[in-house]
Amino acid sequence: MAAAMFSSSLFPTTHLNKPLTSQFRPLSFRPSFSRIRASLLQDKEDKVILQDSFPSKTTSPSDSATASNSSNDTVSSPSAWEKGVIKVEQSFNIFLTDSVIKILDALYHDRNYARFFVLETIARVPYFAFMSILHMYESFGWWRRADYLKVHFAESWNEMHHLLIMEELGGNAWWFDRFLAQHIAIFYYFMTALMYAISPRMAYHFSECVENHAFETYDKFIKEQGEELKKMPAPEVAVNYYMGDDLYLFDEFQTSRVPNTRRPKIENLYDVFLNIRDDEAEHCKTMRACQTDGNLRSPHSYAEDDDESVCTLEAGCEGIVDCIKKSVTSNPAKVK
Template sequence: MIRAIVSFFVFVVDVIYGNRSYARFYVLETIARVPYFSYLSVLHLYETLGSWRKADWLKVHFAQTWNELHHLLIMESLGGDRHWLDRFIAQHIAVMYYWAIVPLYMLFPEYAYYLMELIESHAYHTYDEYLKAHEAQLKAQSAPQVAIAFYRDGDLYMFEEVQTTGDREFRRPKVDNLYDVFVNIRDDEWEHVKTMEALQKPEVQPTFHSPHTVFVAAKALSSEGEV
């Protein structure tokens, strides 16, 4: 059922926007942020009621909203929100989507994460196909300043917090041109997919930690091994 819903939504968006790529990306990024807001709202409710407190879950989902926000800002800088109708469609779908995800997450969190896994996977493949089709054109254009600030020059803590690190260093992407920007956005989407997959596993949920928590622990073990 969830897969069918996502497939229908993807079909409708693709039909409406066709080759208007930046407008389509703007709509997708506006909507893609919403489930993370829903997760945070429910998690804050649980914490307020004293029934459940998971600081690392809150950190990761907030970092994901921050990541998607910058994807959205990039699309706005490219003119994706130029038309009133595109803004109207995206924002109204987003409001309805928020209230659909909140009860789903409360009742069936694994389904809410599976839904987002499918959406993020679609986003990854959409950007990957766009990169293959427009490589030369994108490499000839400069990177927007908002992308340079987010991926290279700003405070990278929030960017790092959506990365699945294991025992490796955090990703440090290039931002030399618009092609690099779309590569980075595509790769961000895959990090979201991996997180959504992890949170659906029963054995992972009780011990899930944010990337920085995992990274610091791995560094500590490495230091102990060297002593």
């Protein structure tokens, strides 16, 4: 998914051709910032159809009808000051994303697979950073959010297989590409971890920007190279990943979908890139959901509501400052 961010460096930003319809509408501050070009996959743009989705709130699928009607009443409108903070965060994310895209576009304007390799090497990094900070919060007794850890690990697992596919396609053949990708990834890790510690909302929005760019990049690549890709065989790693027997982690990162509703078929390289593109759209929706504190839930957790081993929090916190403040005024997280 950082791939996303930099991936749009491949091609100019394009509008998508299919509607990204879904019942999944996270409780974010979308209406106040419709002018921000950023990363949002807007409801009335051309998008990818993603069906069998969960409601935006952390309710079970059976509650979807009532959830959609009551969501606006559940979350109070942000204050003018908070709106200003969000706008600054999003503007910074957009500027940073566009700047890196221009740099990578200059370096990889005619080497698609090498560019994809660099981007997918970087793509896993935000999820590592998220999990690192979440583990730190858990160690301090501030947060205990099993669903967040599960979903972010599943996202990193998905991005790792994107990387393995690009390696099998020869994207890592030149030492310079490996050197560049690995060192950017190190810097990107610490930057994302710091951003996530200060403002999870900002970090998730930045990742949404990245994933949106990734979707657009792969979508453009498919449209321009589709006929050639259909003549080429699919890498073995892609066949094993998308058509394997154990797809628990594949379902886990798609938080807007009911498990077992998306089962790709891989017959050629075109199908591989088509599924990578759709993976990026799912990452984007998950990152959008995460921008509302406590809004993320594992797709498999809906079937585990009665499992007493599920970890929950008495009270959440946003960012390290809020966590420190609440740690001296509230009880630590408990396993109920």
